[in-house]
Amino acid sequence: MSADNRRRIEVGELRVPATEVTLSDGSTFQLYNTEGPQGFDPRDGLPKRRQAWIDRRVARGDTNFSQMHCARNGEITEEMHYIAHRELCTPELVRDEVAAGRAIIPANIHHPEMEPMIIGRKFLVKVNANIGNSAISRSIDDEVEKLQWAVRWGADTVMDLSTAAPIHETREWILRNSPVPIGTVPLYQALEKVNGVVEDLNIEAYLETLEEQAQQGVSYFTVHAGVLLRAVPLTVNRVCGIVSRGGSIMAKWCLTHHKENFLYTHFDRICEVMKKYDVAFSLGDGLRPGAIADANDEAQMFELAVLGELTKRAWEHDIQVMVEGPGHVPLHKIPENVHKQMELCHEAPFYTLGPLTTDIAPGYDHITSAIGAAVIAQHGTAMLCYVTPKEHLGLPDKEDVKAGMMAYKIAAHAGDLAKGHPRAQERDDALSRARFEFRWEDQFNLGLDPETALEYHDQTLPQDGAKVAHFCSMCGPNFCAYRISQEVNEIAAAEQLVQLGNKPLSPEEVEAGMQKKAAEFRETGGKIYQPVSS
């Protein structure tokens, strides 16, 4: 399998990226590409291809740089054109969905290395990968490597959740090397600014943190402004209480001071920072359920209503908003989550963590949650935050990041298929045709992970010849259902009951089939159709 059969290309003046797969018949198939420009030294960072577009808007004197602000003024930005190419839709659809608040383009003007993408339920379902150091594990190189690894496997955005020094420097390295929008939870760094003492948190330290991170180029902030003082008591009889870090911090702040959440009371000051850089809100669900038993409870639904109120307040500033969601939810309660969110949050894009559909499989929560993620995507969730096998147990390493990404690219695509996204099924059909026609390399290259598929095939049939063998590695030569099925097609075709595949038969094929048929005709004693006994 040569690397040339699957490579990143950049199309047109905007240099819109795609993965081009060259099939064995020489035709090509394009896949959505997130890995970014290759071959640049991390110390230099990626090329700043958005810079000219941003400079133009600075030069004309914009003060609100939000894509929503442009969209509402009827403008189709370069980012919107770029996205229309990636999503195979019209730039007008992109603009109109952003203007209506049904989609967001996280695109901080200080992140010129970023390749624009869109999050909204009329577009491809997106996947976020979380990385970031902690007091237990810290290394800048590790985090940049995890970033590159995550986008290689299809991460559409990456959240840097670092909580340990050097937070600022780690984030800088990540941003300068990221082709995808970066999100953060500024509360973590704000807490570091007050030496980790929750009670000492205050709006000034928080705003200072927002400015710092916005200037670096972070494209969306998780803000836990929905955790209200009066909502906290709703969580105390839960099986798992409050499982969101930010949510638990703000709940403790509210109770210890007995004051309303300062992120809520000072929300408009926060908005002023966001619009200067076009940072989008990811309104945090600090009270999301952390156990099956707590799903869709009063605390969760109360907070969701508050997030709907905050969505409207942000929109008054033309600031882009998405809303975060659960968590842990059994299958039968998932649709209600999406429908309530659309209703209470005025169709702002929904961004969910999983949800996990059961709590009984520590070590396999990428799977317990991929099930929920696929179903919640089917019902309209716009972006899925991945979960790795280490969830609840430890910090994900590279292999965990890949395992989480694979599970979530599957969930997102299953959602796209169920929603009937025009681009989705083409790929399934192309791969299935390759499978039926024993084009093994095409099958591998059209898949999410060609290396693993090839490796598994080699374990059973290592010979090179097997890559063109006309039988499956499961059944072996005598039993291959595909092979027999192809013979069935030939026979049936020869009888002109049907055509072979969708191609008309050549005269030779028909002749060959007819001769075969003639022989059978004699064997079966001249009777073509037997009466069907019952």
Place this chain on the structure above:
Amino acid sequence: MSADNRRRIEVGELRVPATEVTLSDGSTFQLYNTEGPQGFDPRDGLPKRRQAWIDRRVARGDTNFSQMHCARNGEITEEMHYIAHRELCTPELVRDEVAAGRAIIPANIHHPEMEPMIIGRKFLVKVNANIGNSAISRSIDDEVEKLQWAVRWGADTVMDLSTAAPIHETREWILRNSPVPIGTVPLYQALEKVNGVVEDLNIEAYLETLEEQAQQGVSYFTVHAGVLLRAVPLTVNRVCGIVSRGGSIMAKWCLTHHKENFLYTHFDRICEVMKKYDVAFSLGDGLRPGAIADANDEAQMFELAVLGELTKRAWEHDIQVMVEGPGHVPLHKIPENVHKQMELCHEAPFYTLGPLTTDIAPGYDHITSAIGAAVIAQHGTAMLCYVTPKEHLGLPDKEDVKAGMMAYKIAAHAGDLAKGHPRAQERDDALSRARFEFRWEDQFNLGLDPETALEYHDQTLPQDGAKVAHFCSMCGPNFCAYRISQEVNEIAAAEQLVQLGNKPLSPEEVEAGMQKKAAEFRETGGKIYQPVSS
């Protein structure tokens, strides 16, 4: 983590198995157990604990040994009592569901080593694991080891799909060492009897094979009697044609002879064999879709209607029946599969392979299909046939069998939760409470795979102390949401807004909380509630 904290027990006169988990407070929690009696030499096989029950029915002169026959005569067999203990339901429910054909108890009277279990949508969702050699890989020891491995991880039934010599001997070893019902596809061995020449297949060779396998103790046969001559042309314009081995073999037989499927025309002779041993039908879906593009098509629905007709014919003999289902189906088309099957097959239990919800992830089809399996279980499928990561690529090894089992135990449990099975959520809640209270070992022992959970936790926090640490291995000591959430509970509890968890507070807890509160009261300048600004 000591092995004594999680062990197999056998309860009562019937020796009904369970996995007993001893929690850190000394209380115990019971889980469904499939691993069978331990410590027996494979050369001796497992103890024949059902033998006395069977002998009693032989002694009284039964000729039709089917559990359905007993149920319809109002009898509650030992197997039904045993199952009622495992499922925590009444034996009457077991009998009535079997009598109505809505559930089956695969229990060949020649498999006395087997621990009775039930397949029906009012009971726990079950999982089947496929094993078996092929021309490419053959070893009896491997297959017995895979069997023991599969049941250790929760396989409720196992299908032996061996297609290479020594088929008979391999199956004998598997049966004598299996605590779960064994299913087969007799067509494979029948084909061997005619030297692999599909055209030479005939009902005599097939019946001879059924007798041979039934005498060995196989509890259900996949019979592809629904692949009718006139249905075959419906498949030829498919993207993936016919992907069922048995289906493709019978389709080729039908077309080459231009005769109706002999399994269909001689169905009543097949029934005569089944009832002598209580072998259940697993009516094969030889025309199941093998690609997203082919889901719910005419060929699939035509065959399903034929399987419904055959279900009624089998029931006339009091023979137990389940019906096999797809395959490859996008999420939005899954409910229709279940509802059509219930309607056309008169509520006979549905037994589905996956379905895979997308074709684009070779190497990860245990995940693409676990998503579909969970959703189809939620809608009423009674048993799920697992898919391993090697699907479409190669033959599963031990690790693949485990990966497939884990994904499918998750899918089955997610389905049980969604259906509201009374036994399902207890386990999630017990594990989540352990998680919230930092009882790490309890969390691991209540999970599907304690070894892996422990291993992952150790990778981040290897110290023994970490197993009792009051913080998470993700966040570290400063940030643990659970820890802060517990503090929030204490504060709130001290304010008597609520109670801590579900336990009333001790006077000491209240006093401690009140003192803490008093200090805060002074700090916050005497104002308990601030007005909520908006």
